[in-house]
Amino acid sequence: MLEKLKQKVYDANIELPRRNLVEFTWGNASGIDRELGLFVIKPSGVDYAKLKPYDLVVMDLEGNRVEGRLRPSSDTATHLELYRAFPEIGGIVHTHSPWATSWAQAGRSIPSYGTTHADYFYGAIPCTRNMTPEEAGEEYEKNAGIVIVEAFKDINPMHVPGVLCANHGPFTWGKDVNEALHRAVVLEQVAKMAFYTEHMNPHAEEIHQSLMSKHFLRKHGSNAYYGQR
Amino acid sequence: MLEKLKQKVYDANIELPRRNLVEFTWGNASGIDRELGLFVIKPSGVDYAKLKPYDLVVMDLEGNRVEGRLRPSSDTATHLELYRAFPEIGGIVHTHSPWATSWAQAGRSIPSYGTTHADYFYGAIPCTRNMTPEEAGEEYEKNAGIVIVEAFKDINPMHVPGVLCANHGPFTWGKDVNEALHRAVVLEQVAKMAFYTEHMNPHAEEIHQSLMSKHFLRKHGSNAYYGQR
C-alpha cells in the first residue's frame, strides 16, 4: 500500500546523508496521505545504504503500525504530534545537521539576518523550551512534539516551516516530504550564516520587516513572482 | 540568436553549484553583447541540473524580453542597472555563497587584509546601505541595482569588481561572464579569510597601500607581469 508515497519518503531519506545532513542513522523523513490518515516513516536505526522502499513503516494517526515488519523510527511519536497539530503539512524531516543542532544545543532561536532566510522562513526559527524531567521520561518523543507545537502558539507553521528542539536538533516540514527536505537543507545554510553574521558584527540586526516581506512574498502566496508558473 | 554568448553564460551558470557557490537555484549569471545592447540571463527558479543553453533569456537594456519562452531571473532588473551604470562590464554573477553572504548580513564591507584580496580587488569590497521600506517595495530589484551603483560613487568598478548587497548577498562582474565567475570564487575565499584574520588578531590592519598596489598592478594594467603574455 501507499507505494508512491513510500517511494517519495524513501527518496527523501536517502538524500539526507547525500546532503551531509546526517551521519549514520541520525535522521528520518516521513510523509502523510491525508485522505487515508496514514503516514510512512523510516524504520528505526536502519542504515541508509541498506534501506529499501518496502522497509518503510506505515502508521496511523493513533500511533498504530498498519504495515511493515520493522519498528518505526524512535522519533515517530514526535512526527505524529506534528501531523495532528499542523493539518496543512504533508511531510516532516528530522536531522542532527551540525549547524542547526548547535543552535538547538545553545537553546537559541535563529534570527532572520538575511534574504536567504526570508525566502523560506517568515521570521526567526524558534527553539523550543527545555523539557521538564517528567516530560523527558515516559512519553519523551510525544512530549517533544508537544513542546514544538507549544512554540508555534503564535506562529503559523506554514510561514515558519521549521523548529529547533532544544538540546536535540531540527525538524522541518512542508506540503510534502520533498519540501520538508528542501527546507532542512536551507535551515542548515541559514544556521551557518547566522553564526558567522553575529561573529562578524555583534550588533548585527535582523532583516527589516519590509525586506523580509518582499522576499517571502516573492516566493509564496498569490502574488509570488519567483520561478516559472 | 547570440548562441555563443548563451553557451558562455550557460557554462558560468552551471559552474555555480559545482564551485559550491549556490544551493538549489540561489544564483544567476548573465553576459552582455555591448554592440547589440542585449544581455543573456538565467531563467528564474530553474534547476541547474535541468538548465539548457536554449533556456537562457535574451533581454534588452530597457528590460524587455527579446527572446526566450521562460521568465528571466527575478534579479534581472539588478543586472540591468549594473550594465547601464558600468559600461565596461560584460558579465555579472550573483550568488548566496555563505561567507560573502554572511558579511552582507553583517552589513560590513570586507577589509583588504592580504595579497589574495589585492590580487583582484583594489581596496575593501563595499557593502551597500540598507534599502528603505519604499525601495524594498514595488521596484525592489531595480533599486537593489541603484544602491549598488551608489556604493561605487567614488570607486572604479573595474578596480573593485564586486559588492555585497546588504542583508542579501554578493554580486561580482568583469569584462565577461567568465571573469565575473572567477571573481565570485575569489570573493568567497577572501570573505572567509578576512573573518579568520579578524578572529586571530582583533587588531589586524588592512594591507599597506604599497603592497596592495604591488599585487594589484602585478596582475592588472600595462605593467602587469603575472602569467604568460
Add this chain to the structure above:
Amino acid sequence: MLEKLKQKVYDANIELPRRNLVEFTWGNASGIDRELGLFVIKPSGVDYAKLKPYDLVVMDLEGNRVEGRLRPSSDTATHLELYRAFPEIGGIVHTHSPWATSWAQAGRSIPSYGTTHADYFYGAIPCTRNMTPEEAGEEYEKNAGIVIVEAFKDINPMHVPGVLCANHGPFTWGKDVNEALHRAVVLEQVAKMAFYTEHMNPHAEEIHQSLMSKHFLRKHGSNAYYGQR
C-alpha cells in the same frame, strides 16, 4: 593467524582517511582477541593506501610482537595499557581528527551539550592531565595510557567510550574495533558542535540529567528501544 580479526582491524584502519579523521598516517586502529590475549594493530607510518591486511602486527599483552615483519604503531604501548585496564573493550581507535584534537590542545573536556553526545557518551568526554617531563620521557607511550586510565578513575569506560589525550588527540574504544571507529566519527561531530554551541551562547548549559539518561538509555542497556532487535 587471527585472519578474521586482521580483516576487521584493516577495514577500520582504511576507513579512517575515508571518514576524514586522519591525514597521512596520523592514526591507528587495533582489535583484541580476549581469549588468546593477543591484539592486532596497524604498523607504524605505513600509508593507508598501501596497507594490506597481512601487514598488521600481532602483539601480546606483555608488549611482545607475536607475528608480523613490520614494527607496530608507535602508539602501541598506549593501546596495550588500555586493553589491560579496561577488560570490557575489544577495539581502540586513535586519530588526530581536527575538532577533537583542538579540544585536546585546549586542555578541555568536551561538555555534554546535547542528545547527539548523550546518545553515545554518558557525560563529558574527559581530557587527561598534562604529562610531567619525566612521563613524556623514556616510556612516553605507556605513560599516555596510564594518564588516560587515571582520568577514568571515577568514570565507567563503557559509558564514556572516549578520551582526549592533552595536547595530543582522541582515543575511542568499544566492544570491537568497528564500534571504536563509529565513536571516533561521533566524537568528531560532537566536538565540532560543542565548539559552536559555546560560541552561539557563552552561557550554554550542559544537557539536563533527565534528558541525558533518556537518550543514553534509549540506545544502551536492557531497556534500549532504538533500532531493530
Add this chain to the structure above:
Amino acid sequence: MLEKLKQKVYDANIELPRRNLVEFTWGNASGIDRELGLFVIKPSGVDYAKLKPYDLVVMDLEGNRVEGRLRPSSDTATHLELYRAFPEIGGIVHTHSPWATSWAQAGRSIPSYGTTHADYFYGAIPCTRNMTPEEAGEEYEKNAGIVIVEAFKDINPMHVPGVLCANHGPFTWGKDVNEALHRAVVLEQVAKMAFYTEHMNPHAEEIHQSLMSKHFLRKHGSNAYYGQR
C-alpha cells in the same frame, strides 16, 4: 634536461589543488638539483589542469632562465633567495591555503599547541615582519625571500620547515619537493587547529618543551623510532 626532477616537481604542483591548498593558479612548487645548481619551477599563471611536465621552467641560482619557453612563476625570486640561504633544502612549496594565509594576514606566528605541530615543526611557525614600501617596490619578490631569511636568523630551517609571509601566505620546504608538499598539508591542518584551540581556551598554553622534544625526535634525527626503517 632534469626530466626526473621535472616530473617530481610537476607531481607536487598538480597535487596542490587536489589537496585543496590552492584555488586557480595560486601556488607553486619547485625543486632543486644541488649538484648542477639548477632548480625547476612552475610557469606563471598556468592552469594546473593544463600544466605538463615539459612546461616547467629551469632556472639557475643567478635567476637566469636556463630552459623553458614560458615565464617562471612570479614568485621565482623568492624561491631563489631561499635556495641560496638554506643550503639543506631541496624543494619549496608556496600556497594561499586559507588557514595558513589567515594567520599570515593576522600577522601572527602559529604557536605550537600540540603534538601534530611538534611532529613536524620544532617550535612556533614564524610570521615575517611587514615589508617597507621600498621593499614592496622594485624587487618585491626577492625582498620577500630576504625577510623570510631574516625571520630564521635564530631558527634552524630544517627544524621549522615553514614560514608565513606577512599579509601574503605560507612557504614550506624540505629535503625535496615532496617533503615540502607534505609540510604544506600539515601546516594547513596545524593552522586550523591552532585557531580552534585558542577559541576553545583563550588561556591555552603552548606544548611543554619535554613533549615537543619527544614528538619531534620520535620522527627526526638519529634516535627516531616512528615508521619503518
